[in-house]
Amino acid sequence: MIKFVCSRRKISRKDAYRGVPESAQIEKGEVRVPLLEVKDLKVHYPIRGGILGRTQDYVKAVDGIAFSIEKGETFGLVGESGSGKSTTGKAIVGLVRSTQGQIFFEGEDITKYIGKNRSPYRRGVQMIFQDAYSSLNPKKRVLDIIGEPLRNFEKLTSGEERKRVDELLDIVGLSPETAVKYPYEFSGGQRQRIGIARAMALKPKLIIADEPVSALDLSVQAQILNFMKDIQQHFKLAYLFVSHDLGVVKHMCTNIAIMHKGRFVEQGSREQIYNNPVHIYTKRLIAAIPDMDPVNRRKTERFRDKVAADYEQRYREYYNSENSVYDLKKIGDSHYVALP
Amino acid sequence: MMGDKNLRGWVVMINKELLQISNLVTSFRINGEYYAAVDGVSLSVRENEVFAIVGESGCGKSALALSIMNLHNKINTKIEGNIYFKNKDLLTLRLSELNSIRGRDIGMIFQDPLTALNPLMKIGAQIEESLSFHMSLSREEKQDRAMELLEGVGIPSPALTYEQFPHELSGGMRQRAMIAIALACKPSLVIADEPTTALDVTIQAQILELLKKLQKEMKSGIILITHDLGVVAEMADKVAVMYAGQIVETADVYEIFANPLHPYTRSLLASVPGVSPADSGKERLHVIRGMVPSLLKLNRKGCRFSPRIPWIPLSFHEEEPRYHEVKPGHFVLCSCYKNFKFK
Incomplete structure (x- = not known):
C-alpha cells in the first residue's frame, strides 16, 4: 500500500512559503518563489508476489529528487532508459502518484489537487508526449482534440471554441481546414504540433515535454525545436524537457539535471554540465555523444576508452554500498554533484 | 563447393568489390500501379569498408536494404536492375541459392531486436539455428561456437544468456545477441539497418565500437543504414545521402563532412542540434521547408529536392539531373549545388 506522507490538509499560502526557504529569494521586499518546486520526490512501484499478491519489494523509480524551475526557463532532465526521468514528469502532472515528497506550483502545495479534475494546477501545467501517434485519440477530430481542454475549463460557445482552435492551429503553423481532419491524416511532425497545440490551449505556465522530438526525423525535429523556443519566448513558458538526447538538451536547456537510478547525479547550468562534468556518470554520458567530425575519430575513441576505464575503476567512489547515488553536494555556483 | 571458393578468392584478389548495385529500382504496387521507392540507385561496397546510407524516413534506405536481401513481399514488389554479390546477380538466383547466401x-x-528475435526461442537456439542451416557442425561444436559468439559481442555471462529468452535481456544485450546471430557464419557482408536507434547513447557507443572491432577482425563489408549523422561520422568510410529514392550525394566520410555540396546534405547537417561546442541555444536550427514527398505524390521529373528550396530558381536545376563528379569519388546529383545558398 502506498502511503501519502504529504499531508492532505488545506495549506494556506503562508504555510506553503514556509516550506520553500532555500530557493525563494527576497527581491525588493517581495518573496519570489520559483514556478515549480519539487522536494524530495519519491515514486516507488510495489512488486507484488506470492498467492496473496502481497507487496514484496519496491521498484524505486524515483528516489528522492529535488529541483526548481523558474518562470520562462527550460530545465532539462537527462538520463538513460530506466533512470526515472519520465516517471518524474508524470508524477509532476499527476499521471502517477508520488510515494513521498512535495510539489509546489507558484508556491502552492499541489497535493490537495491530486485526483481533482478541474483544478487551477491542471490548467497551469500541461504535457507533450513522446509518441504523437498514441497520445492523440484516433476517433476524434483535431477540433475535438484541441478543444477538449477548453471544454473542461472554459465555458465557450461552439463558435468561440472554434475561433480559439483556429488561433491555436495558427500558432503551431497548421491551416484552419485541418481542424476537421483525423489524426491519421497527418505526418509525425504535424501530429506532434497538434499535441503542442493541445498543450497550449489553456495558456499554461509550464509544459512537461517528455521526449517530444525523439520519434521525429532530423529536419522535422529542427522545426519542432525552433517552434518550441518561439512559443516559449512569446508566451513566457517554462519547460521541463525530458530527453535522452544530449545534443537536443544542449540546444534547448539552460539548466540540466542528470538522472541515474532514480536520483540526480549532477545538476548545473548547461556550461557546467557540458564543459566541466564532475560525476563519473555524467562524464561517461558526455563522452558517448557522437562527434560530428570524422577527423576526431581516433581522439574520441581514446577519450571514451579512458572514461570507460575510469568508470570501472572509480565506480565505488561515486556510489554507496547499496549501489545507490549519494546526496547532492554543492561544488560551485548552482553546480551540484552527488558525492559522498 | 571447393571450386566455388577458389573462384571467389580469385575474384577478390583482382577486385575487392563485394557488392555492386547498378540502377536498382524497387517499386511497390499501390492501388494497381507501381511506384518506385528506390529509383535508380547504383553503389558498390568493398571488403573491409563501412558504407553508410543516410536519409530521413521514407527516403528508401530500408527498402534498398531489403532489396539486397530480396526480402520484399513478391506479390506487390517489383525489383529491377542488378545486384551483384561476389559476381552473382542476387536478383536472378533461385530461392534455394538465395537462402544459402542469406545468413x-x-x-x-x-x-528493433525485440521484434526481430523470436520470443519463443532461447538466444542460444536462435544462434544455432543459423549455424545448423549453413554449416554441418556437431551439437557440441555449435554450442561452443554460440558461446564464443556471445562472448565476442561482449555479453558478460554467455552461459546464462545462452539459456535466456529475448524478453529477459535488456535492449543493449538483445542487440548484441542479434549481432551474434548476424555474425554467426562469418558473413563477408553485414547489412545493419539502424542498429543503434533504439538504444541509449552509452550503449550506442559500445555497440558501434563492437561493430568496428568485429569488422576489423573479419574484414567484412558493412552497409550501415542510419539517420544519425553522428553515427555516420564515427563509423563510416563512405557515405551516400539518399532523398526520395535517389542517392543525391556520395563521397568518402571526410569529404562529405568537410565539403558537403548538395543542398539536402547541407540542410541536414545544419539541422543537427547541439553539435557545435559553442551551441548556446540562441541560434536557430535550420529547417528544411515543406515535407518529404510521399511515394504517390512525388514528382519524378527534374530535381526532386527543388520544391524544398523554392528560392533557388528552376533554371539552376537540371531537367534531367545527372551526377557531377566534383572530386574523384565525390558525386553530386543535379547542378543546383553550384548556386545553393541558405535562406
Whole structure:
C-alpha cells in the first residue's frame, strides 16, 4: 500500500512559503518563489508476489529528487532508459502518484489537487508526449482534440471554441481546414504540433515535454525545436524537457539535471554540465555523444576508452554500498554533484 | 563447393568489390500501379569498408536494404536492375541459392531486436539455428561456437544468456545477441539497418565500437543504414545521402563532412542540434521547408529536392539531373549545388 506522507490538509499560502526557504529569494521586499518546486520526490512501484499478491519489494523509480524551475526557463532532465526521468514528469502532472515528497506550483502545495479534475494546477501545467501517434485519440477530430481542454475549463460557445482552435492551429503553423481532419491524416511532425497545440490551449505556465522530438526525423525535429523556443519566448513558458538526447538538451536547456537510478547525479547550468562534468556518470554520458567530425575519430575513441576505464575503476567512489547515488553536494555556483 | 571458393578468392584478389548495385529500382504496387521507392540507385561496397546510407524516413534506405536481401513481399514488389554479390546477380538466383547466401554470406542486423528475435526461442537456439542451416557442425561444436559468439559481442555471462529468452535481456544485450546471430557464419557482408536507434547513447557507443572491432577482425563489408549523422561520422568510410529514392550525394566520410555540396546534405547537417561546442541555444536550427514527398505524390521529373528550396530558381536545376563528379569519388546529383545558398 502506498502511503501519502504529504499531508492532505488545506495549506494556506503562508504555510506553503514556509516550506520553500532555500530557493525563494527576497527581491525588493517581495518573496519570489520559483514556478515549480519539487522536494524530495519519491515514486516507488510495489512488486507484488506470492498467492496473496502481497507487496514484496519496491521498484524505486524515483528516489528522492529535488529541483526548481523558474518562470520562462527550460530545465532539462537527462538520463538513460530506466533512470526515472519520465516517471518524474508524470508524477509532476499527476499521471502517477508520488510515494513521498512535495510539489509546489507558484508556491502552492499541489497535493490537495491530486485526483481533482478541474483544478487551477491542471490548467497551469500541461504535457507533450513522446509518441504523437498514441497520445492523440484516433476517433476524434483535431477540433475535438484541441478543444477538449477548453471544454473542461472554459465555458465557450461552439463558435468561440472554434475561433480559439483556429488561433491555436495558427500558432503551431497548421491551416484552419485541418481542424476537421483525423489524426491519421497527418505526418509525425504535424501530429506532434497538434499535441503542442493541445498543450497550449489553456495558456499554461509550464509544459512537461517528455521526449517530444525523439520519434521525429532530423529536419522535422529542427522545426519542432525552433517552434518550441518561439512559443516559449512569446508566451513566457517554462519547460521541463525530458530527453535522452544530449545534443537536443544542449540546444534547448539552460539548466540540466542528470538522472541515474532514480536520483540526480549532477545538476548545473548547461556550461557546467557540458564543459566541466564532475560525476563519473555524467562524464561517461558526455563522452558517448557522437562527434560530428570524422577527423576526431581516433581522439574520441581514446577519450571514451579512458572514461570507460575510469568508470570501472572509480565506480565505488561515486556510489554507496547499496549501489545507490549519494546526496547532492554543492561544488560551485548552482553546480551540484552527488558525492559522498 | 571447393571450386566455388577458389573462384571467389580469385575474384577478390583482382577486385575487392563485394557488392555492386547498378540502377536498382524497387517499386511497390499501390492501388494497381507501381511506384518506385528506390529509383535508380547504383553503389558498390568493398571488403573491409563501412558504407553508410543516410536519409530521413521514407527516403528508401530500408527498402534498398531489403532489396539486397530480396526480402520484399513478391506479390506487390517489383525489383529491377542488378545486384551483384561476389559476381552473382542476387536478383536472378533461385530461392534455394538465395537462402544459402542469406545468413551465411550476408548477415543482417535489424533495428528493433525485440521484434526481430523470436520470443519463443532461447538466444542460444536462435544462434544455432543459423549455424545448423549453413554449416554441418556437431551439437557440441555449435554450442561452443554460440558461446564464443556471445562472448565476442561482449555479453558478460554467455552461459546464462545462452539459456535466456529475448524478453529477459535488456535492449543493449538483445542487440548484441542479434549481432551474434548476424555474425554467426562469418558473413563477408553485414547489412545493419539502424542498429543503434533504439538504444541509449552509452550503449550506442559500445555497440558501434563492437561493430568496428568485429569488422576489423573479419574484414567484412558493412552497409550501415542510419539517420544519425553522428553515427555516420564515427563509423563510416563512405557515405551516400539518399532523398526520395535517389542517392543525391556520395563521397568518402571526410569529404562529405568537410565539403558537403548538395543542398539536402547541407540542410541536414545544419539541422543537427547541439553539435557545435559553442551551441548556446540562441541560434536557430535550420529547417528544411515543406515535407518529404510521399511515394504517390512525388514528382519524378527534374530535381526532386527543388520544391524544398523554392528560392533557388528552376533554371539552376537540371531537367534531367545527372551526377557531377566534383572530386574523384565525390558525386553530386543535379547542378543546383553550384548556386545553393541558405535562406
